[in-house]
Amino acid sequence: MQRRHALLILLALLVALALQGAGCAQELKPRIEVAAPADNAVLRGVTDVRVALADVPADSLSTTRAFVSLGGPPWVEMKREGEGNTWTVQFDTTAYPNGPAKMLFMAWGPKTKRLGMTALVTIQNGLQCYFADLHSHTSYSDGTLYPADAHLYAREVAKLDVFVLTDHLESVDDAEWADMREQAWKANEEGRFVSFPGLEWTKAYGHANIYDPAGRKFPNDFEGMWKAAAESGAIVKINHPFYPDPINGVNPWNNLAYSELADSVVELMEVRSTKEEEAYIQALKAGWHLAAEGSSDTHSPNWGNAGTWTGILAPSLTRRCIWEALRNRQVFSTRDRNCRLFLWVNGAPMGAIVETPAASVAVTVDVADPDAQESIAKIELYENGAVVATDEPKTAARRWEITRTPAAGKHFYFVRITQGDGNMIWSAPVWVTVGG
Ligand SMILES: [Zn+2]
Ligand SMILES: [Zn+2]
Numbered sequence: 001m002q003r004r005h006a007l008l009i010l011l012a013l014l015v016a017l018a019l020q021g022a023g024c025a026q027e028l029k030p031r032i033e034v035a036a037p038a039d040n041a042v043l044r045g046v047t048d049v050r051v052a053l054a055d056v057p058a059d060s061l062s063t064t065r066a067f068v069s070l071g072g073p074p075w076v077e078m079k080r081e082g083e084g085n086t087w088t089v090q091f092d093t094t095a096y097p098n099g100p101a102k103m104l105f106m107a108w109g110p111k112t113k114r115l116g117m118t119a120l121v122t123i124q125n126g127l128q129c130y131f132a133d134l135h136s137h138t139s140y141s142d143g144t145l146y147p148a149d150a151h152l153y154a155r156e157v158a159k160l161d162v163f164v165l166t167d168h169l170e171s172v173d174d175a176e177w178a179d180m181r182e183q184a185w186k187a188n189e190e191g192r193f194v195s196f197p198g199l200e201w202t203k204a205y206g207h208a209n210i211y212d213p214a215g216r217k218f219p220n221d222f223e224g225m226w227k228a229a230a231e232s233g234a235i236v237k238i239n240h241p242f243y244p245d246p247i248n249g250v251n252p253w254n255n256l257a258y259s260e261l262a263d264s265v266v267e268l269m270e271v272r273s274t275k276e277e278e279a280y281i282q283a284l285k286a287g288w289h290l291a292a293e294g295s296s297d298t299h300s301p302n303w304g305n306a307g308t309w310t311g312i313l314a315p316s317l318t319r320r321c322i323w324e325a326l327r328n329r330q331v332f333s334t335r336d337r338n339c340r341l342f343l344w345v346n347g348a349p350m351g352a353i354v355e356t357p358a359a360s361v362a363v364t365v366d367v368a369d370p371d372a373q374e375s376i377a378k379i380e381l382y383e384n385g386a387v388v389a390t391d392e393p394k395t396a397a398r399r400w401e402i403t404r405t406p407a408a409g410k411h412f413y414f415v416r417i418t419q420g421d422g423n424m425i426w427s428a429p430v431w432v433t434v435g436g
Contacts, residue, residue: 028055032066032105032117035086042122049078049091049103057111061085064109070096070123071104094125094316095190097324125315127330127349129340130322132162132310134198135209135239135270135295136303140176141168141200143299147180150303151187151195158304162194162312162322163187165303166209169199169216177216194322200239201225206252207239208266209295211326222253223261230265235326237268237293241279258287267326268293271333271426272308277416281385284412284429291351291428292414294333309334311341311425313349328352335423339374342366345413345430357435361404365415367425368397375420382414382429394420408434 036050037043049068056064066087067075078087087107100122107115137143138150147165154163165180172180181197188195198211205222214232218225229236241252256279271280271292280292296306313330314321325331329351332341343350344364367376374396381389383404391400404413411432417425 028057030054030056030109030112030115032107032115034105034117034119037103037119037121039119040121041119042124043093044124045094046090046092048088050086050088051078051105051107051117053085053087053107053109053112053115056085056107056109060109060111064107064112066105066107068106069104070101070121075106093123095318095321096123096315097321098123098125098315099324123315127313127315127342128317129342130161130194130312130314130317131334131337132164132312132322133158133160133295133298133304133306134162134164134211134237134268134293134310135166135200135297136164136306137167137200137297137299138165140180141171143167144301147183149301151183153301154195154304155187155193158302160193160304160309161317162310163304164196164198164209164211166198166200168202169210169218170202172199172216174216188319190318192317194317194319196319196323205254206241209237209239211235211237212323223259226259226262226265230261234265235268235323236262236266237270237295238266238283238290239270240297241269241276241283256283256286256288263288267291267329268331270295270297272335274424277426280426281382284414285385289329289353289429289431291329291331292333292426293331294335294426307335309337311339313342313351325351329428332425332427334425336369336374336419336425338371339367339369339417339419339423339425341415341417341425341427343413343415343427343430345432348430350414350428350430353431355433355435359405359408359434361406361411361413361432361434363402363404363413365391365398365400365402367400367417369419370396372396376417377420378418380416380418382416384411406432406434410434 031054033052033054036048066078069075078089103119103121105117150165154160184195184197196212201208213234269290272294294308294310296308298306311332312325314325348354376393376398379391380387412429414427414429
């Protein structure tokens with residue numbers, strides 16, 4: 001009898017708990033409701049962001065703070081509208097890379113704790129052209145002076161937009177590596193000057209720059225280096241592709257043989273002469289997806305004033321936009337300090353990998369040198385590594401449109417500009433798979 005009694009009491013307790021649970025469901029459930037932007041909206045420029053903090057106890061609204069970001073930091077604080085439960089901000093999307101993104105909303109208050117909400121959006125801003133030197137040295141390897149001097153010179157004297165110091169990792173110790181990183185992060189100023197750390201991996205197989213590496217130590221064989229770089233999320237560039245020359249039958253990079261692993265982490269190759277252009281075309285024909293890149297490899301105290309540069313196409317001069325542009329190969333090599341170059345194939349910018357069902361490939365070249373005395377002597381369109389069309393505008397700016405109708409299959413297109421003074425500029429390719 002006693003056992004049955006105990007069971008009845010337990011049952012009563014369970015019913016009471018269940019009823020209490022039902023009561024809880026009627027309590028306030030604070031949450032963020034997004035009024036703008038609409039889900040899946042396409043955003044450009046400065047956009048209105050508006051959220052309502054629903055079911056937040058009225059007495060805690062005044063101490064609640066709300067923030068918005070695109071995919072993570074930096075967070076932008078929103079402002080409460082009057083005494084209501086709406087928070088708004090004018091949000092500048094140009095500070096973020098183009099493409100699909102998660103807009104994140106967060107709110108904190110004494111009674112609400114932390115609230116979160118997301119909206120899926122697509123960012124679509126126009127591309128600007130920035131000028132960079134992504135390969136240089138100081139006395140930490142075989143150059144001169146110190147990383148602080150290099151960053152100051154690149155920023156204030158050469159007036160570069162983007163700079164990366166890349167001393168040979170074989171000669172950099174822990175303290176030097178710490179200083180290289182510190183100087184790069186300190187020199188960076190969002191919207192004005194972008195810098196991040198880098199190192200040059202220097203072996204008999206060839207030299208490669210590793211951008212924003214997780215550490216200063218990498219395997220001595222190039223496959224091991226690629227793997228380690230890929231795992232740490234770094235970006236790799238093949239430097240001066242014909243140096244060292246073949247030694248004892250060892251060709252740099254195993255004669256640029258294609259490797260899927262390498263292709264996933266190597267986005268750039270130095271192409272600053274017609275000789276290096278040969279390596280570029282050889283690599284592209286082998287199947288690599290690489291942009292022509294024009295950094296100086298200076299060993300002198302002239303960082304950013306060494307006669308060859310890299311153009312980077314990005315929506316704005318923020319570290320995230322520049323990094324994303326390098327990852328997407330939106331890069332060109334230029335012997336001219338300020339000539340802007342855009343290449344579009346079927347609407348996609350240089351560096352893109354696209355597919356088209358039609359056998360029609362529409363190429364647009366937009367090249368403009370702000371110096372009036374400069375002229376564009378020649379634009380050459382390369383299809384699969386060979387020149388298929390030429391334009392000779394003899395003006396400082398030129399927009400050239402041309403349509404190609406290649407056979408079904410994979411093709412790549414890039415342009416080479418020759419200026420009146422002989423300076424050359426190489427674009428990254430657009431890779432097009434034409435349906436058949
Ligand atoms: Zn080197
Ligand atoms: Zn170097």
